[in-house]
Amino acid sequence: METEHRxxxxxxxEQVEADFQIAMSARRAEAMREITDQQAAAQAQAAQLIRDATERTNRIVAEAQQRAERLDERRQQTAAALRAVGQLLADVEPLLASLPGETLLKETVPDEPEPGRSGATRSLSP
Structure with a gap:
């Protein structure tokens, strides 16, 4: 009887240990599935963040390139306008020179104080 009892x-x-092992295996498997799901979700979220950041960066770079191109166009237009003005001034300079026998007049204006100015003689010359 004692032997049967033992x-x-x-x-x-042994049955309790086997049931415990089965339960622990099931819990480990469920925990591993949860970890795998969490890793997959984290990877998907990271990939989306990278895509969003890349798109935003590409937009910022494209806008900056467009602005730089517009500024370069304006710089070229301004440089061309300045060259044209320089050429006009160079073309006009000989026309402004004194003709032979011409004298420059130096006029003085008597003291006529303008509002806000001190009364002093001014010299006028072309």
């Missing part, structure tokens, strides 16, 4: 207790303990 065998019964041993079988019961």
């Amino acid at each position: 065998q019964l207790m041993r079988r019961a303990r």
Whole structure:
């Protein structure tokens, strides 16, 4: 009887250990599935963040390039306008030179104080 009792207790303990191992295996498997799902979700979120950041960066770079191109166009237009003005001034300079026999007049204006100015003689010359 005692032997039967020991065998019964041993079988019961083995059954409990087997059930425990099955339960722990199921819990480990579920935990591993959760970890795998969380990793997949984190990777998907990271990939989306990278895509969003890349798109935003590309937009910023494209806008900056467009602005730089517009500024370069304006710089070229301004440089061309300045060259044209320089050429006009160079073309006009000989026309402004004194003719032979021409004298420049130096006039003085008597003291006529203008509002906000001190009364002083001014010299006028072309």
